Amino acid sequence: MEIDYSKIKVIGFDADDTLWVNETYYREAELEFAKLLAAYETANKIDQELFKKEMENLAMYGYGIKSFILSMVESAIEISNNTISNKAINKILNIVKTMINKPVELLDGVEEVLKSLSPKYRLIMATKGDLLDQERKLENSGLTKYFHHIEVLSDKKETNYAQLLKHLDINPSEFLMIGNSLKSDVLPLINIKANAIHVPYHTTWIHELVNENETNGKIYKTVNGLREILELLN
């Protein structure tokens, strides 16, 4: 079964690593973090501990940059066995302030695609990061004019997307989601009978990885770059 593009009314775009570079900056921040804690553990172990802490805190703090900082601070205290200096904690806080102030680097073809689609469809940005951080990135990206509005979701599971469709007052068949994460931008949509296009990015956060058995039998489209979408939707 193919996606019936003629029914699509609203297109949701994931933001991080679909419209602009993001994961790269998180990886850089993790490297910095491991350097700060190099006296206590190997880089590999520090990475693992930080990820474990992020997963522990997910239900309480949710996704996004502030959760990332909080997990780094907690993790640093644990890894150092309560001996990390205040100055090092300040450096951790500053790693993230640097991330927040990074320029927004658009991925290839983004503006062309949005410009071409926005007169024909209602475009929304649907992301699960931090609201203020995502608004700031959208503003800095210069892409605001193409989007009807931003939807920041606390998670990207079936229930979150079902709520989003209710909120938009449309049927699942009228919604197409485009993003780089099979787990967050593709599979939950298929599971609620909406549509999805997968645009892989070269780096994927381990939390977003899926097993083969989760994708088997699921029908979605994969494109090699955002520009290919224009051939499908125009």
Added chain:
Amino acid sequence: MEIDYSKIKVIGFDADDTLWVNETYYREAELEFAKLLAAYETANKIDQELFKKEMENLAMYGYGIKSFILSMVESAIEISNNTISNKAINKILNIVKTMINKPVELLDGVEEVLKSLSPKYRLIMATKGDLLDQERKLENSGLTKYFHHIEVLSDKKETNYAQLLKHLDINPSEFLMIGNSLKSDVLPLINIKANAIHVPYHTTWIHELVNENETNGKIYKTVNGLREILELLN
């Protein structure tokens, strides 16, 4: 000029201190924080420093509970002149984890009012806290069924409300906002020609206070409790 209630289609409810108790928990957390730092400064000075830090961080971190923790950690490091112990920082992180797990205490009349209005109007919850935290509170409150959806705004200024109305595809005259903050829930609405009802709460965060000259000449309705709204809207 009075509000023309016959035009109202969508009603936005602020959440914290309008639907449920919130500010009280923040005040308690600040007291705990001051106790932890009692060796370094007076409670009054600690309060001032924390508030200053929150204001400094507002543009970067936005509103909500995670921003509050981050400002507490930074402020503790500064107030202690880089000497606060890791254990004390952990205690600060735990103050907030306790806040997150507090039961939701509804204010008087809330359920009755929402139940009565939800068949006649599209009700939305419009708040500027942390998305996940607000979703959790709404879920725990048992009020989800009365709301069409939640809108978490990064701020509650004229532009944020103007975007919200665009997103809802309605005219300003069709929107009524109800909340406890003159600064965030009332004045910006009046300024964009929408409608607002003020329901004061006994405690107001200093950041939300307004001067007399900001309210002079502005037309809005003040009620003494949420139940009074039913007399106006039914």
